[in-house]
Amino acid sequence: MSSASNKQRVIDAWKVFATRDAKLVRDVFTPDAEWLAPAGNATALALDGTHHLIGRDRIARFLTEEFRTVFVDHVSIEFGGFYADGDTVVVEMRLRATLAHGGHYDNEYVFVFELESGLIHRVREYMDTQRGAAWFRSPATERAL
Template identity: 60%
Template sequence: MDAPTSKDLVIRAWRAFATQDPARIAEVFTPDAEWLAPPHNATARTLDGTHHLVGRDRIVRFLATEFPTVFVADRSVEFTAITAEGTTVVVEERMRATLMNGNHYDNDYCFIFELRDGLIHRVREYMDTRRAEEMFTAATLDTTGQI
């Protein structure tokens, strides 16, 4: 059997993320992995304020425990493109979910994964931060369209 490609490894990682199983998620990261998102993004502010996660354990805690407290239901990810060159994989995706405030979340993302020894060593995350902020802070409408 052929060794998995960089693209295969990242797709496997996304499947692990979806399980919210800490052990499965931990298997795809190097111990010294980093996850960098835009400073002051709405998700980071809602949690502990950090946009730069350092270390496998910290990333696992975010993906398995913290993320589901913000994006509470109806989570879906639609890949729009995956491009791999050597140990770098770029994933473009659209994520939808229900937020903890009841609002609908719908945003486009770009992730750049850097692999080392077949594991994720660094993730750089980009999204429309203004759009996310609007969804996080907008008043929730009831079923009649009233605030």
């Protein structure tokens, strides 16, 4: 697949993630897909330490069920860019939301998507873990970090 078509597949996948439809989300991943985030990140800690998701069913459960137990309201995603080279697509993104404890969350992310035969095989997620943890410690307090 071309870089342009892989880039479009990842853009389309984000639209599928927004549907919160587990079957649709599941179908954009390979059966043995992986989603890796830094160990000890605030979202992983809020979900009992889960930072390495294996298998499309597990990833779909995170994106369609667990995500909204942490980021409960006013979720907004602002994309900075999508960049592709062959089967690798890089996404810049900013996530803002209300957390389960009522506090505000605002952090920037970079995702590296690796595709295989047009499906997502691996996602590597990067964020400012200290900034994320600060938001989780601050219920109902808006901060400028």
